[in-house]
Structure formats: C-alpha cells, structure tokens
Amino acid sequence: MTDTVTGARGTTQTLPPRAYFDADWFEREQLELFGRTWHYAGTADDYAAPGAYRSIQAGRHPLVVVRGHDGELRAFHNVCRHRGTAVLPGSGRVERHIVCPYHNWRYGLDGCLLAVTQRKEVDPGLDRSELGLHPAAAAVWRGLVFVHPDPEPEPLTDWLADLPDRMAPYDPEQLAEVGAARQYHLKCNWKVFMENALDNYHLGYVHKDTLVGYDHKRQEQYRCGERHWYFYEPPLEPGRLPPMDAGSGLKPIAQDPHWYGSSFGLIFPNLFVLTSATWWSSIQVIPTGPETTTLELRARFLPGQTGRIALGALREAASGLVQRVLAQGILRRQPAYDLVEEDVFCCEAVQVGIKSPRFSVGPLAYRLEGGIQTFQRNVLDYVPLEG
Incomplete structure (x- = not known):
C-alpha cells in the first residue's frame, strides 16, 4: 500500500463521544463548520x-x-x-x-x-x-x-489543493446522468458515516464477499492539502476490469487501465466523488440531526447506454453506497449481500456504542485508518474543544 500520511502507532480517538450525539455540538458544527466551508x-x-x-x-x-x-x-x-x-x-x-x-x-x-x-x-x-x-x-x-x-472566501481552486491532480480525469459534463438522485436515511451522526468511508481497515472483513476483485493490500491514500483525502484501490488483476464492472454491461469510461480500480476523493467536509472503470458518482453526506444523516447519491455513465442497464449496474456495483438489486438477465449474479446495508449496519451499531458509559476507542490502524485521524483533526479546527 502507498500512502503519504500515516498516524503514529497507538494513536486513537481525538473527538469526544458527545461530538456524535450532543445537540449543542451539532449546533456549533452548523455555525462554525458548515457555515464556513464550500x-x-x-x-x-x-x-x-x-x-x-x-x-x-x-x-x-x-x-x-x-x-x-x-x-x-x-x-x-x-x-x-x-x-x-x-x-x-x-x-x-x-x-x-x-x-x-x-x-x-x-x-x-x-x-x-x-x-x-x-x-x-x-x-x-x-x-x-x-x-x-x-x-x-x-x-x-x-x-x-x-x-x-x-x-x-478562499478561492475554490485553492481550497481543493492538489486533490484534482489525484482523481480520475473524468468530466461529469461529458457523461449522462441516469435516474433521479437516490437518498438513504441513516440513524447515525454524519461523522460516523464519514469515518466509515475513510476506514480502509474494514474492507476485507465487512465487505469480504461484496468487494471481491479489488486488491486491498495495494490500496493508496493521500492527504490533499490540509483538508481533503484521496483513496484508490486497484483491481486484483492489473489491466483487467474487476468483476463488477466487467459483468455490468456498461462501457468503460476509462481509457487508461490505471483507472480500472475504485477511487474516491473526499472534499471536506462532506462530499465524496467516486469512480470506477464504468461510472462516476457524487455522494453528499447531509447532517439532519445529531444522530441522523441523509446520503444523496447521483451517478453518471457514458452516453448512449440504456437506462435499464445503467440503473441495474449502479445498484449492483457502486462501491459501498448503493442498494444491491440484482438485475435479472443483465448482470452476472453476485452473492446476495447488500453493500449499503453492510455499511449502514456498522454505522448504526457504532452510534449505539458511542452513547455507552463504557465507550472508548482502542489503537487505530495507523495506515488503514489514517484518514479518520486527519478528518477528526480537521473538524476540531472548526469546532475546537471547549476549555
């Protein structure tokens, strides 16, 4: 695995538990974080x-x-x-x-x-x-x-830092959006979901049957500027489409086999831009309350492909964030695991645990969870600990 930022071994949580359920903390985030960012x-x-x-x-x-x-x-x-x-x-x-x-x-x-x-x-x-x-x-x-x-404000190009240089060179304006935006409602604080998306430690366990075809050992991650994060995971077989893309019936957007993997860019504080070989999508993580979150997903594909195929492929393949609905006769059947349900289950279980008087966080995986530590420090830059 290649990365440019890792935490020290044994480092752990920097945000206090109340940051994930306290109404006053949520209000401070609305004013001091979301009121001061793009x-x-x-x-x-x-x-x-x-x-x-x-x-x-x-x-x-x-x-x-x-x-x-x-x-x-x-x-x-x-x-x-x-x-x-x-x-x-x-x-x-x-x-x-x-x-x-x-x-x-x-x-x-x-x-x-x-x-x-x-x-x-x-x-x-x-x-x-x-x-x-x-x-x-x-x-x-x-x-x-x-x-x-x-x-x-700070110009957007300065705010994004070097994140655009890392991401797949897809132009969403040249792609076709299929279907309306999809929304998912979660019973957890928005930061729990953000940290789950930045947690590369769980990929080979929670998603062991659903994220087949990607090489977890060769994943790359980079801090971009002070605020943003980039992640890329190549296919297990270099130069070949992963099974989810190969069986989707979709034409590859990527001309360079390097982009046959799965990638995302986190634009702080709450936007992910995800790509695979055959699709581009945006995921906005919207705080709706101290313990509730809405995800809004929009996806695009190469023009000229039928809505039936594209929508079926989106449901089947969008890594970790869309509901799996097998499209009979179009997609190769995969194990009946729902990627979004896998992540939602983990996030909502963490939300329950955070409110326990016995809650604590042990040592984090210093490489695979480095993005979590960076994200938490960035939140504290806007919403510092009182006193």
Whole structure:
C-alpha cells in the first residue's frame, strides 16, 4: 500500500463521544463548520437555462444559486430583505425575476432589488440599491457547482489543493446522468458515516464477499492539502476490469487501465466523488440531526447506454453506497449481500456504542485508518474543544 500520511502507532480517538450525539455540538458544527466551508450545489447542467436555480442549506445559512440572463452563476443568501422569507425555495426556474412569495418584492437574477409593492406604504424614500439580496459565492470545478456563505472566501481552486491532480480525469459534463438522485436515511451522526468511508481497515472483513476483485493490500491514500483525502484501490488483476464492472454491461469510461480500480476523493467536509472503470458518482453526506444523516447519491455513465442497464449496474456495483438489486438477465449474479446495508449496519451499531458509559476507542490502524485521524483533526479546527 502507498500512502503519504500515516498516524503514529497507538494513536486513537481525538473527538469526544458527545461530538456524535450532543445537540449543542451539532449546533456549533452548523455555525462554525458548515457555515464556513464550500458546499456542493449540484452540477452545472442543473443550471443549464437562464433562471435555473437550486436552494442549498449551508449550516444555518439558506443559500440559492441561480443562472443569470448573462449566463453567469451567482449565489445569494436566500433571505428576502423585507421579512426574511426564502425567495426561491426548492429548485426550478424563474422566467424573468425573483419574486418573494410573501409580499412580492421583486429582485433581478443579479440579486438587485427591482421593485417594492406599495412602496409609498412601506417608505416613499426607500433606496432600493441598499436592499439587494445578500451575496454569497459560487464556483465551478469539473462541472460541479459549489457555494459558500461568504461572498469572498478562499478561492475554490485553492481550497481543493492538489486533490484534482489525484482523481480520475473524468468530466461529469461529458457523461449522462441516469435516474433521479437516490437518498438513504441513516440513524447515525454524519461523522460516523464519514469515518466509515475513510476506514480502509474494514474492507476485507465487512465487505469480504461484496468487494471481491479489488486488491486491498495495494490500496493508496493521500492527504490533499490540509483538508481533503484521496483513496484508490486497484483491481486484483492489473489491466483487467474487476468483476463488477466487467459483468455490468456498461462501457468503460476509462481509457487508461490505471483507472480500472475504485477511487474516491473526499472534499471536506462532506462530499465524496467516486469512480470506477464504468461510472462516476457524487455522494453528499447531509447532517439532519445529531444522530441522523441523509446520503444523496447521483451517478453518471457514458452516453448512449440504456437506462435499464445503467440503473441495474449502479445498484449492483457502486462501491459501498448503493442498494444491491440484482438485475435479472443483465448482470452476472453476485452473492446476495447488500453493500449499503453492510455499511449502514456498522454505522448504526457504532452510534449505539458511542452513547455507552463504557465507550472508548482502542489503537487505530495507523495506515488503514489514517484518514479518520486527519478528518477528526480537521473538524476540531472548526469546532475546537471547549476549555
């Protein structure tokens, strides 16, 4: 195995147990971590037409990203300047202007306040130039849209550090999305799932029957900058597609056999970009409460393949994060283990254990669990231990 960062032998947990179930800690994360980092806001083709928008929750900041008539993507705090109403809930498209659904204040797609209903009633001398939507920041990388509550944050390219240089050179804009986003609801803290995904110690045990075809002994992992993490595991047979990809009926995206393995990039704090030889996917890990989490998965394949094959392959092969549903007549039958259930079982079992008065963490595998230690230190950078 190749790696650039390992912990010291015998190192263990740095986050206290309450970080995984305490309501006050969860609130601090919402304000101090998710309110101060870049957030995934979908793909560029979600905003293909002028007026297309998506609302995004970044910690306690409701934001909205919208495509302007000039083609530019802009982000704003989704808060009307009159009474604070969300001016664009959900997602969709506006034709010309943003109209607040409460009192019909009207904004341009550039965020400027255009009109106030019954202006004389409100304030005849009102200066509209002072009451535009509060700006946020939006940026695009490889077709992925990110948003930040701060209008002038650290540039996204600097934030990503060298992670883009590590990842498979797939362009999601050149791939076809099949089906709607899939959601999974977990009874555990979001960090439990993040740490499970960074735990390469369990792959040969929990997934011994489902992740066949990958060489756990030759896995590579790298810290990218201060915040992010990259993982790659090659196929057992160099230069040959693993069984899950070979039996999927999908055409390989990868031209270079190096990318026949399984890889993911963690974009801190809560986004994974995963690839195999035949598919690309994003997994957003969304905290919904101190002990609940939602996963949202979106997947893409080479264009021109039938939705039936692609959806069947996604269910069969997406490493550790999608529900296994055998597609009769399309995919080679694999052992009837559900990868997502394997991970969910472990995460929810850990969540129960964390609340035990006898809970403690023993020495971590200094190479195979090095990503967990880095992730925990990064969380503490934003949400330090009190006192």
